[in-house]
Amino acid sequence: MSKDSNIPNNYFNNLPDKIWAKIDQMDDRVKEHAPHFHALSQSNPYKVPDAYFETFESRLQLLGWGRILSLKVIRPYFVAASILLVAVLSWIMMPENSTDDPGADDLLYADVYDYYSDEIEYIDQNLLVGFEADDFEEASLVTEELTEEEIYLYEEAILQEMTDQELLGIL
Structure with missing residues (x-):
């Protein structure tokens, strides 16, 4: 070393x-x-x-010659298998929204109505024009039980609460 x-x-x-x-x-x-x-x-x-x-x-x-496979015969099987695969995967991945409680839908509509009534100034009113009355059936007032005078007073109260900008946005 x-x-x-x-x-x-x-x-x-x-x-x-x-x-x-x-x-x-x-x-x-x-x-x-x-x-x-x-x-x-x-x-x-x-x-x-x-x-x-x-x-x-x-x-x-x-x-010798090998066997030749015709793709015209096999292609329909591939198409059917792929469609079946997509259907099964979409069924598996689809979330289940069904509930056993019938009152859950009413709660959902009430939450949506509360959200829109609280956030009305942030919603573009032009987007709501495309909806029909049937779309709001669950959240709408029952007009058969109200007199015309009550409906008029209700509309006046809503219009008085709205600002001029909101009224112009509706028109």
Whole structure:
């Protein structure tokens, strides 16, 4: 060993010989345990066998013709299978909105009505023009029970609460 370091003397001079000795040991082990694999490593895998192209046609004729599949017959099966797959996946991934409680729908409509009545100034009134009266059937007032005077007073109260900008937005 040298005085200044922990490296043995002539370590780097002997290193290549040690590496080649390890490689030779591994090669001997491969030859012993896997002789076929060792033979493959010694041959050229890209070499074309002798007289390959001279005998190619005769070997090809010995194989005979394979069966040809018509895609016209198989295509309808693929289409049917893909449609079935899409239908099954959409049915599986569709959330279940059904409830057993009949009052849940009334609660939902009440929540929607409360939300819109609280946020009416933020809603573009032009978007509501496309809806029909049937769309608001659940949340609308029951007009058969009100007299015309009560309806008039209700409309007046709503109009008095609205600002001029809201009234212009409706018109």
